[in-house]
Amino acid sequence: MTLPQPRRLPVQARARATFEAILEASARVLVERGYDAASTNRVAEVAGVSIGTLYQYFPNKEALFVALIERHFDEQVELLQRMVGSLIDAPLAEAVRAYVGALFEAHANDKAFHDAILQQVTHLGLPAITRVHMVSRQIVQVYLEAHRERLRITDTALAAFVLVSAVEGIVHTLMFAPERPELDALSDEVSLMVLRYLVGGDDAG
Amino acid sequence: MTLPQPRRLPVQARARATFEAILEASARVLVERGYDAASTNRVAEVAGVSIGTLYQYFPNKEALFVALIERHFDEQVELLQRMVGSLIDAPLAEAVRAYVGALFEAHANDKAFHDAILQQVTHLGLPAITRVHMVSRQIVQVYLEAHRERLRITDTALAAFVLVSAVEGIVHTLMFAPERPELDALSDEVSLMVLRYLVGGDDAG
DNA sequence: GTTGAATCTGAGTAAATGCTCGGTTTATAA
DNA sequence: TTATAAACCGAGCATTTACTCAGATTCAAC
Missing domain, CATH: 1.10.10.60 (Homeodomain-like)
Structure with a gap:
């Protein structure tokens, strides 16, 4: 295209x-x-x-919305990069909580807009969403590599894929769910899952 | 509506x-x-x-596609119920692997169709997707309740929400990712994450 | 002030789409 | 065989939409 x-x-x-x-x-x-x-x-x-x-x-019409979406994703990537940059030396538990919390907030902020865009990205077959995903995965992977000896995962690329898509999936589901759990509790639980996956036992939190 | x-x-x-x-x-x-x-x-x-x-x-046009989507989701729910029914007494590790594997397969089978439908569900504001999600969560929750003493989660409803949306998010991401991990490895890794979240250590697998 | 470029205007065109309706064909049953 | 209902047909209407273009307006530079 x-x-x-x-x-x-x-x-x-x-x-x-x-x-x-x-x-x-x-x-x-x-x-x-x-x-x-x-x-x-x-x-x-x-x-x-x-x-x-x-x-x-x-x-044409497509170009208009492509420009809109591309710009939005560029902003998202920038935000993510700034955040992880400030978290690279933070303790794992703190970093995970910050990451999950930030994603929750970002989507909650303008739910309808994120929604509409997410829907159209597929439709237009834009590389933008792919870009965001790949960048997210790379950023997370770099973090995982940096903390490797403390983690019980073997393939950091695979783990990054699982983590990013899982957390985003949860956030996405949250948008449509009529009976949504309380946000803070959910955010904590997601962080818990991630930490258990990465480091294991109760020492995680 | x-x-x-x-x-x-x-x-x-x-x-x-x-x-x-x-x-x-x-x-x-x-x-x-x-x-x-x-x-x-x-x-x-x-x-x-x-x-x-x-x-x-x-x-009208809407009624046509509503009928299509409603029928599809009814089939999905039925499939899910049959599967979990046959897994309720299976060991946790096996049940998790079966569940994750089934979702992977279901979506891989007719990726384009699942895709298109998922996209339209939001657009049409159908209760169908919500129904599937709620039923999925209930089914998973029942399973978690049945195995409660062996699990280290406290709120089974919350855990069910996290698990269902996380796994579906991963499957969904998989559809668009150009650099997708190898399917079997990914399926194993997801199962691993779920098991670590639910029961903890290496006794999980 | 003048000139030329940048910017803006909006009626109008061509094409596509959802849907109707009058009429034809096919099945059922006595 | 024939009457009634079920099923099917498709030209065409009303509306919407993406997009054009000839001309009007505003700016910058001298």
Whole structure:
């Protein structure tokens, strides 16, 4: 898949504001309508610009939402990297709790948006989600390698895959579950599972 | 949300075949096109019936796919119940391995279909996925309760939530990951994590 | 102030889609 | 055989949508 490029980049301040307004509006419309029902006319209307203006910056509908999603994931990856950087020397239990807690918070913050995006990533076949996953796995793996002698896992790459996808799966499920457990208790329990998997017994917590 | 009912039920054998053909075609078209691009005209064409015939059995597009998804999840729940029924007295390690293995297989069997459905469930806001999750959690919880004294978890409902969503998350991630670990190794590792969480040390495996 | 580039406008077009409805064909039963 | 119901057909309508383009407006530079 070739990623469609913005048709033209804004140079004046007015144009930059327009560009931002369009991206912001596309996020709002995506959340409230879903991808296919999110018409470009509606996005332009919400952004307060004409449909013609929208098509000056984005060659087609797909390019618009691709730009939105790519940007979102770039931010996510950056966040993750900053967090793990500050945790690399922290005790395992603390690091795990911080990681799990951060993921819970990130998704809770803008549940609808994360939701809508996650849904569309599959649909558009974007490499973005894959990128986030791979980066997450690499970051976690680096951490595991650094603490290897204290852990009872053998394959750090495999463990990283299991951990990242398990925790994200839990967070994801949480979004749709009508009878959700209490958040703090769940966060603790997930941390517990991770710690038991990594180091074992009650010395984990 | 009111679940739209089939407009009319087929009574003759010919009509039953038509009904089935339409549902089958809707699955195929959903997979190849996604929900919004899956036009009813296309479904009718693939099913080899006229568009008018389709609308004799389903009042609208949504009802068609709701019927498809509801049926799929009913089958899934049934499968799960049969499996756990035969595992309730099995040793923990064996039961866990069987459960994890079954989920891996079920999704691997028709990855594209599971995918497409999972995506649409959110979009349509169906109670079906919720039903599957809740039933899964209940089934797992019953199992955990039955083996409670051998486990080191306190809240079986919470543990069931964590386990079900974690394992499903891993399976789900597996679908999109381009660099996927070897399946058997992954399945073993997931089982390992579950066992360590539930019972602890190396006596787990 | 003037000029040319950057930016914005929005009515309109072509195509696609959900769904209807009047009418034909096929099955059942007396 | 014939009458009634069940099942099927598909041209076409109403609506929506992505996207264009010819022209209007705003900015920057001199």
